[in-house]
Amino acid sequence: MVVTLRREVATRGQGDAHDITDIVAAAVTDSQCAAGIVTVFIVGSTAGVTTIEYEPGAVADLNRLFDEIAPRGAEYRHHLRWGDDNGSSHVRAALLGPALTVPFSGRALLLGTWQQIMLLEFDTRPRRREIVIQIVAE
Amino acid sequence: MVVTLRREVATRGQGDAHDITDIVAAAVTDSQCAAGIVTVFIVGSTAGVTTIEYEPGAVADLNRLFDEIAPRGAEYRHHLRWGDDNGSSHVRAALLGPALTVPFSGRALLLGTWQQIMLLEFDTRPRRREIVIQIVAE
Protein backbone atom coordinates (compact mmCIF):
# COMPACT_ATOMS: atom_id res chain seq x y z
CA MET A 1 0.00 0.00 0.00
CA VAL A 2 1.31 3.42 -1.01
CA VAL A 3 0.01 6.77 0.29
CA THR A 4 1.40 10.01 -1.15
CA LEU A 5 0.82 13.33 0.56
CA ARG A 6 2.09 16.83 -0.12
CA ARG A 7 2.55 19.49 2.49
CA GLU A 8 3.86 23.06 2.36
CA VAL A 9 5.99 24.86 4.91
CA ALA A 10 6.63 28.61 4.70
CA THR A 11 10.31 29.30 5.45
CA ARG A 12 12.18 32.52 6.13
CA GLY A 13 15.54 32.00 4.49
CA GLN A 14 18.92 30.45 5.19
CA GLY A 15 19.17 28.66 8.49
CA ASP A 16 15.44 28.64 9.20
CA ALA A 17 14.59 25.29 10.78
CA HIS A 18 11.21 23.60 11.18
CA ASP A 19 10.31 20.63 13.33
CA ILE A 20 8.05 18.67 10.97
CA THR A 21 7.71 15.57 13.16
CA ASP A 22 4.04 16.25 13.88
CA ILE A 23 3.23 16.66 10.19
CA VAL A 24 4.85 13.33 9.39
CA ALA A 25 3.32 11.56 12.40
CA ALA A 26 -0.14 12.82 11.44
CA ALA A 27 0.32 11.48 7.92
CA VAL A 28 1.16 8.07 9.34
CA THR A 29 -1.82 8.10 11.71
CA ASP A 30 -4.21 9.24 8.99
CA SER A 31 -3.04 6.48 6.65
CA GLN A 32 -4.28 3.87 9.12
CA CYS A 33 -1.31 1.74 8.16
CA ALA A 34 0.10 -0.28 11.04
CA ALA A 35 3.73 -0.67 9.99
CA GLY A 36 5.99 0.46 7.20
CA ILE A 37 8.28 3.26 6.14
CA VAL A 38 7.62 6.91 5.53
CA THR A 39 9.88 8.82 3.17
CA VAL A 40 10.10 12.58 3.68
CA PHE A 41 11.31 14.21 0.48
CA ILE A 42 12.10 17.90 -0.02
CA VAL A 43 11.04 19.10 -3.47
CA GLY A 44 13.76 21.50 -4.64
CA SER A 45 17.52 21.74 -4.36
CA THR A 46 18.08 24.37 -1.66
CA ALA A 47 16.73 22.74 1.51
CA GLY A 48 17.39 19.49 3.33
CA VAL A 49 16.01 17.12 5.94
CA THR A 50 17.55 15.18 8.82
CA THR A 51 16.87 14.36 12.47
CA ILE A 52 18.15 16.35 15.43
CA GLU A 53 17.33 17.04 19.07
CA TYR A 54 15.20 20.00 18.12
CA GLU A 55 16.18 22.82 20.44
CA PRO A 56 17.56 26.24 19.42
CA GLY A 57 21.11 25.53 20.58
CA ALA A 58 21.64 22.36 18.55
CA VAL A 59 20.02 23.93 15.49
CA ALA A 60 22.29 26.99 15.79
CA ASP A 61 25.33 24.71 16.16
CA LEU A 62 24.43 22.87 12.97
CA ASN A 63 23.92 26.13 11.10
CA ARG A 64 27.32 27.32 12.31
CA LEU A 65 28.92 24.18 10.89
CA PHE A 66 27.32 24.90 7.51
CA ASP A 67 28.40 28.56 7.74
CA GLU A 68 31.97 27.39 8.22
CA ILE A 69 32.19 24.76 5.49
CA ALA A 70 30.03 26.63 2.95
CA PRO A 71 30.03 30.36 3.85
CA ARG A 72 27.19 32.36 2.41
CA GLY A 73 29.53 35.20 1.40
CA ALA A 74 32.07 33.08 -0.46
CA GLU A 75 32.35 33.06 -4.23
CA TYR A 76 30.45 30.31 -5.99
CA ARG A 77 30.54 29.38 -9.64
CA HIS A 78 26.79 28.88 -9.49
CA HIS A 79 26.44 32.66 -9.06
CA LEU A 80 28.09 33.24 -12.42
CA ARG A 81 25.42 31.23 -14.19
CA TRP A 82 22.23 32.87 -13.03
CA GLY A 83 23.29 35.92 -11.08
CA ASP A 84 22.01 34.06 -8.02
CA ASP A 85 23.42 34.55 -4.55
CA ASN A 86 22.57 31.09 -3.25
CA GLY A 87 25.58 28.95 -4.14
CA SER A 88 25.98 28.18 -0.44
CA SER A 89 22.39 26.94 -0.39
CA HIS A 90 22.97 24.45 -3.18
CA VAL A 91 26.09 22.86 -1.75
CA ARG A 92 24.63 22.63 1.75
CA ALA A 93 21.45 21.00 0.44
CA ALA A 94 23.33 18.52 -1.73
CA LEU A 95 25.50 17.53 1.25
CA LEU A 96 22.67 17.11 3.76
CA GLY A 97 20.36 15.45 1.26
CA PRO A 98 16.68 15.86 0.34
CA ALA A 99 15.34 12.56 1.67
CA LEU A 100 14.82 10.84 5.00
CA THR A 101 13.23 7.44 5.49
CA VAL A 102 11.80 6.67 8.93
CA PRO A 103 10.26 3.32 9.94
CA PHE A 104 7.00 3.18 11.86
CA SER A 105 5.21 0.44 13.74
CA GLY A 106 2.01 0.43 15.79
CA ARG A 107 1.16 3.58 13.82
CA ALA A 108 4.00 5.44 15.56
CA LEU A 109 7.28 6.75 14.16
CA LEU A 110 10.21 4.82 15.65
CA LEU A 111 12.12 7.96 16.64
CA GLY A 112 14.01 8.49 19.86
CA THR A 113 12.49 10.70 22.55
CA TRP A 114 14.92 13.54 21.79
CA GLN A 115 14.98 12.99 18.04
CA GLN A 116 12.83 15.13 15.77
CA ILE A 117 12.50 15.39 11.98
CA MET A 118 13.81 18.76 10.84
CA LEU A 119 13.40 20.63 7.59
CA LEU A 120 16.36 22.99 7.22
CA GLU A 121 15.99 25.85 4.76
CA PHE A 122 19.22 26.82 3.01
CA ASP A 123 17.95 29.28 0.43
CA THR A 124 18.75 32.96 0.86
CA ARG A 125 15.14 34.08 0.58
CA PRO A 126 11.79 32.95 2.02
CA ARG A 127 10.26 29.99 0.23
CA ARG A 128 7.05 28.04 0.17
CA ARG A 129 8.74 24.71 0.60
CA GLU A 130 6.95 21.65 -0.74
CA ILE A 131 7.42 18.34 1.05
CA VAL A 132 6.32 14.93 -0.21
CA ILE A 133 5.45 12.45 2.52
CA GLN A 134 5.11 8.99 1.11
CA ILE A 135 4.13 5.92 3.09
CA VAL A 136 4.87 2.40 1.90
CA ALA A 137 3.22 -0.10 4.21
CA GLU A 138 1.38 -3.38 4.54
CA MET B 1 5.23 -7.39 3.67
CA VAL B 2 6.84 -5.44 6.51
CA VAL B 3 9.17 -6.90 9.14
CA THR B 4 10.39 -4.70 12.00
CA LEU B 5 13.31 -5.74 14.20
CA ARG B 6 15.18 -3.99 16.97
CA ARG B 7 18.78 -4.60 17.86
CA GLU B 8 21.12 -3.08 20.41
CA VAL B 9 24.80 -2.29 20.05
CA ALA B 10 26.94 -1.28 23.03
CA THR B 11 29.20 1.62 22.06
CA ARG B 12 32.16 3.20 23.80
CA GLY B 13 31.87 6.88 22.97
CA GLN B 14 32.74 9.35 20.24
CA GLY B 15 34.31 7.81 17.17
CA ASP B 16 33.50 4.21 18.10
CA ALA B 17 32.54 2.41 14.88
CA HIS B 18 30.69 -0.87 14.44
CA ASP B 19 30.35 -2.97 11.32
CA ILE B 20 26.67 -3.98 11.52
CA THR B 21 26.49 -5.60 8.08
CA ASP B 22 26.10 -9.09 9.54
CA ILE B 23 23.25 -7.98 11.81
CA VAL B 24 21.38 -6.48 8.86
CA ALA B 25 22.13 -9.43 6.57
CA ALA B 26 20.86 -11.87 9.20
CA ALA B 27 17.63 -9.88 9.52
CA VAL B 28 17.12 -10.15 5.77
CA THR B 29 17.85 -13.89 5.74
CA ASP B 30 15.57 -14.56 8.71
CA SER B 31 12.71 -12.64 7.08
CA GLN B 32 12.68 -15.17 4.22
CA CYS B 33 11.85 -12.30 1.89
CA ALA B 34 13.39 -12.65 -1.55
CA ALA B 35 13.71 -9.01 -2.62
CA GLY B 36 13.05 -5.60 -1.17
CA ILE B 37 14.62 -2.83 0.83
CA VAL B 38 15.94 -2.78 4.35
CA THR B 39 16.03 0.50 6.25
CA VAL B 40 18.57 0.78 9.06
CA PHE B 41 17.50 3.52 11.45
CA ILE B 42 19.44 4.79 14.46
CA VAL B 43 17.13 5.65 17.35
CA GLY B 44 18.56 8.78 18.96
CA SER B 45 20.24 11.94 17.77
CA THR B 46 23.92 11.37 18.56
CA ALA B 47 24.91 8.51 16.23
CA GLY B 48 24.74 7.92 12.50
CA VAL B 49 24.89 5.24 9.83
CA THR B 50 26.55 5.03 6.42
CA THR B 51 28.58 2.60 4.33
CA ILE B 52 32.38 2.45 4.22
CA GLU B 53 35.19 0.07 3.43
CA TYR B 54 35.35 -1.09 7.01
CA GLU B 55 39.02 -1.08 7.98
CA PRO B 56 40.63 0.91 10.81
CA GLY B 57 42.38 3.39 8.52
CA ALA B 58 39.30 4.55 6.62
CA VAL B 59 37.29 4.75 9.83
CA ALA B 60 40.02 6.86 11.48
CA ASP B 61 40.12 9.12 8.42
CA LEU B 62 36.38 9.71 8.61
CA ASN B 63 36.60 10.46 12.33
CA ARG B 64 39.37 12.95 11.64
CA LEU B 65 37.15 14.76 9.14
CA PHE B 66 34.44 15.05 11.80
CA ASP B 67 37.03 16.20 14.36
CA GLU B 68 38.02 18.97 11.99
CA ILE B 69 34.59 20.24 10.95
CA ALA B 70 32.93 19.76 14.38
CA PRO B 71 35.67 19.67 17.03
CA ARG B 72 34.68 18.07 20.31
CA GLY B 73 36.33 20.84 22.31
CA ALA B 74 34.67 23.78 20.55
CA GLU B 75 31.93 25.82 22.15
CA TYR B 76 28.40 24.76 21.29
CA ARG B 77 25.18 26.52 22.15
CA HIS B 78 23.66 23.13 22.91
CA HIS B 79 25.95 22.95 25.95
CA LEU B 80 24.35 26.06 27.41
CA ARG B 81 20.95 24.40 27.42
CA TRP B 82 21.58 21.21 29.33
CA GLY B 83 25.12 21.48 30.61
CA ASP B 84 25.92 18.72 28.13
CA ASP B 85 29.31 18.33 26.51
CA ASN B 86 28.06 16.65 23.34
CA GLY B 87 27.29 19.50 20.95
CA SER B 88 29.79 18.02 18.52
CA SER B 89 27.85 14.74 18.67
CA HIS B 90 24.59 16.37 17.68
CA VAL B 91 25.89 18.26 14.67
CA ARG B 92 27.88 15.28 13.38
CA ALA B 93 24.86 13.00 13.69
CA ALA B 94 22.53 15.46 11.98
CA LEU B 95 25.00 15.82 9.11
CA LEU B 96 25.65 12.10 8.57
CA GLY B 97 22.02 11.15 9.11
CA PRO B 98 20.23 8.42 11.08
CA ALA B 99 18.93 6.31 8.20
CA LEU B 100 20.30 4.10 5.45
CA THR B 101 18.20 2.16 2.95
CA VAL B 102 19.84 -0.81 1.24
CA PRO B 103 18.22 -2.93 -1.47
CA PHE B 104 18.40 -6.73 -1.36
CA SER B 105 17.68 -9.43 -3.88
CA GLY B 106 18.04 -13.20 -3.74
CA ARG B 107 17.99 -12.72 0.04
CA ALA B 108 21.36 -10.91 -0.14
CA LEU B 109 22.21 -7.26 0.46
CA LEU B 110 23.32 -5.60 -2.77
CA LEU B 111 26.48 -4.12 -1.27
CA GLY B 112 29.89 -3.99 -2.89
CA THR B 113 32.57 -6.40 -1.76
CA TRP B 114 34.43 -3.65 0.11
CA GLN B 115 31.33 -1.86 1.33
CA GLN B 116 30.04 -2.43 4.83
CA ILE B 117 27.22 -0.88 6.85
CA MET B 118 28.70 1.12 9.72
CA LEU B 119 27.13 2.49 12.87
CA LEU B 120 29.23 5.46 14.01
CA GLU B 121 28.81 6.58 17.60
CA PHE B 122 29.20 10.33 18.11
CA ASP B 123 28.17 10.69 21.73
CA THR B 124 30.82 11.51 24.31
CA ARG B 125 29.92 8.59 26.57
CA PRO B 126 29.18 4.89 26.11
CA ARG B 127 25.65 4.15 24.98
CA ARG B 128 23.38 1.20 24.47
CA ARG B 129 22.47 2.16 20.95
CA GLU B 130 19.13 0.98 19.61
CA ILE B 131 18.81 0.24 15.90
CA VAL B 132 15.59 -0.41 14.02
CA ILE B 133 15.95 -2.72 11.04
CA GLN B 134 12.86 -2.66 8.90
CA ILE B 135 12.30 -4.74 5.81
CA VAL B 136 9.73 -3.83 3.17
CA ALA B 137 9.49 -6.62 0.61
CA GLU B 138 7.27 -8.66 -1.63
Next chain:
Amino acid sequence: MVVTLRREVATRGQGDAHDITDIVAAAVTDSQCAAGIVTVFIVGSTAGVTTIEYEPGAVADLNRLFDEIAPRGAEYRHHLRWGDDNGSSHVRAALLGPALTVPFSGRALLLGTWQQIMLLEFDTRPRRREIVIQIVAE
Protein backbone atom coordinates in the same frame (compact mmCIF):
# COMPACT_ATOMS: atom_id res chain seq x y z
CA MET C 1 5.78 -5.28 -5.85
CA VAL C 2 9.57 -5.06 -6.05
CA VAL C 3 11.58 -4.42 -9.22
CA THR C 4 15.39 -4.55 -9.10
CA LEU C 5 17.50 -3.15 -11.91
CA ARG C 6 21.23 -2.68 -12.33
CA ARG C 7 22.85 -0.04 -14.43
CA GLU C 8 26.45 0.90 -15.12
CA VAL C 9 27.95 4.36 -15.52
CA ALA C 10 31.51 4.89 -16.75
CA THR C 11 33.19 7.58 -14.65
CA ARG C 12 36.46 9.48 -15.10
CA GLY C 13 37.75 9.94 -11.60
CA GLN C 14 37.36 12.25 -8.62
CA GLY C 15 34.77 14.94 -9.05
CA ASP C 16 33.19 13.48 -12.17
CA ALA C 17 29.44 14.01 -11.89
CA HIS C 18 26.63 12.34 -13.80
CA ASP C 19 23.01 13.35 -14.02
CA ILE C 20 21.28 9.96 -13.71
CA THR C 21 17.73 11.32 -13.45
CA ASP C 22 16.76 9.95 -16.87
CA ILE C 23 18.04 6.47 -16.01
CA VAL C 24 15.99 6.41 -12.83
CA ALA C 25 12.91 7.90 -14.49
CA ALA C 26 13.08 5.30 -17.27
CA ALA C 27 13.25 2.52 -14.69
CA VAL C 28 10.11 3.86 -13.05
CA THR C 29 8.27 4.18 -16.38
CA ASP C 30 9.32 0.70 -17.49
CA SER C 31 8.12 -0.84 -14.23
CA GLN C 32 4.57 0.27 -15.03
CA CYS C 33 4.10 0.93 -11.32
CA ALA C 34 1.88 3.93 -10.58
CA ALA C 35 3.19 5.02 -7.19
CA GLY C 36 5.93 4.05 -4.78
CA ILE C 37 9.54 4.71 -3.94
CA VAL C 38 12.69 4.16 -5.92
CA THR C 39 15.95 3.62 -4.08
CA VAL C 40 19.13 4.50 -5.97
CA PHE C 41 22.06 2.67 -4.40
CA ILE C 42 25.71 3.03 -5.37
CA VAL C 43 27.54 -0.31 -5.17
CA GLY C 44 30.99 0.43 -3.77
CA SER C 45 32.45 2.77 -1.19
CA THR C 46 34.05 5.55 -3.24
CA ALA C 47 31.09 7.28 -4.89
CA GLY C 48 27.89 8.88 -3.65
CA VAL C 49 24.46 10.05 -4.71
CA THR C 50 22.36 13.12 -3.92
CA THR C 51 20.19 15.69 -5.67
CA ILE C 52 21.38 19.03 -7.01
CA GLU C 53 20.48 21.65 -9.58
CA TYR C 54 22.59 19.96 -12.20
CA GLU C 55 24.64 22.68 -13.86
CA PRO C 56 28.45 22.90 -14.02
CA GLY C 57 28.73 25.75 -11.52
CA ALA C 58 26.83 24.09 -8.67
CA VAL C 59 28.65 20.80 -9.29
CA ALA C 60 32.02 22.58 -9.19
CA ASP C 61 31.01 24.35 -5.97
CA LEU C 62 30.14 21.04 -4.32
CA ASN C 63 33.42 19.52 -5.44
CA ARG C 64 35.28 22.49 -3.98
CA LEU C 65 33.59 21.92 -0.63
CA PHE C 66 34.78 18.31 -0.67
CA ASP C 67 38.27 19.43 -1.73
CA GLU C 68 38.37 21.68 1.30
CA ILE C 69 37.07 19.31 3.97
CA ALA C 70 38.77 16.18 2.59
CA PRO C 71 41.70 17.27 0.38
CA ARG C 72 42.93 14.68 -2.08
CA GLY C 73 46.56 15.39 -1.23
CA ALA C 74 46.27 15.07 2.55
CA GLU C 75 47.62 12.09 4.45
CA TYR C 76 45.12 9.32 5.12
CA ARG C 77 45.57 6.27 7.28
CA HIS C 78 43.72 4.27 4.63
CA HIS C 79 46.75 4.78 2.36
CA LEU C 80 48.98 2.97 4.82
CA ARG C 81 46.86 -0.16 4.60
CA TRP C 82 46.75 -0.82 0.88
CA GLY C 83 49.13 1.66 -0.68
CA ASP C 84 46.03 3.33 -2.12
CA ASP C 85 45.81 7.03 -2.84
CA ASN C 86 42.06 7.32 -2.39
CA GLY C 87 41.56 8.06 1.29
CA SER C 88 39.81 11.28 0.32
CA SER C 89 37.42 9.22 -1.82
CA HIS C 90 36.40 7.00 1.08
CA VAL C 91 35.63 9.76 3.55
CA ARG C 92 33.75 11.85 0.99
CA ALA C 93 31.62 8.86 -0.03
CA ALA C 94 30.87 7.87 3.57
CA LEU C 95 29.79 11.44 4.32
CA LEU C 96 27.56 11.93 1.28
CA GLY C 97 26.13 8.42 1.46
CA PRO C 98 25.47 5.67 -1.10
CA ALA C 99 21.67 5.74 -1.10
CA LEU C 100 18.87 8.06 -2.16
CA THR C 101 15.17 7.27 -1.94
CA VAL C 102 12.84 9.26 -4.20
CA PRO C 103 9.03 8.96 -4.20
CA PHE C 104 7.11 8.71 -7.43
CA SER C 105 3.45 9.05 -8.30
CA GLY C 106 1.58 8.97 -11.62
CA ARG C 107 4.70 7.14 -12.89
CA ALA C 108 6.76 10.34 -12.44
CA LEU C 109 9.54 11.10 -9.98
CA LEU C 110 8.43 13.78 -7.51
CA LEU C 111 11.51 15.95 -8.02
CA GLY C 112 11.58 19.70 -8.33
CA THR C 113 12.06 21.28 -11.73
CA TRP C 114 15.64 22.27 -10.91
CA GLN C 115 16.46 19.13 -8.94
CA GLN C 116 18.31 16.27 -10.56
CA ILE C 117 19.67 12.96 -9.24
CA MET C 118 23.47 13.03 -9.36
CA LEU C 119 26.02 10.27 -9.11
CA LEU C 120 29.27 11.83 -7.86
CA GLU C 121 32.46 9.85 -8.40
CA PHE C 122 35.03 10.28 -5.66
CA ASP C 123 37.59 7.65 -6.64
CA THR C 124 40.93 8.81 -8.00
CA ARG C 125 40.71 6.68 -11.13
CA PRO C 126 38.05 5.92 -13.76
CA ARG C 127 35.52 3.31 -12.68
CA ARG C 128 32.71 1.31 -14.12
CA ARG C 129 30.24 2.30 -11.45
CA GLU C 130 27.40 -0.08 -10.70
CA ILE C 131 24.06 1.37 -9.56
CA VAL C 132 21.14 -0.59 -8.18
CA ILE C 133 17.74 0.94 -8.88
CA GLN C 134 15.08 -0.71 -6.83
CA ILE C 135 11.39 0.10 -6.98
CA VAL C 136 8.98 -0.76 -4.19
CA ALA C 137 5.44 -0.01 -5.27
CA GLU C 138 1.81 -1.04 -5.19
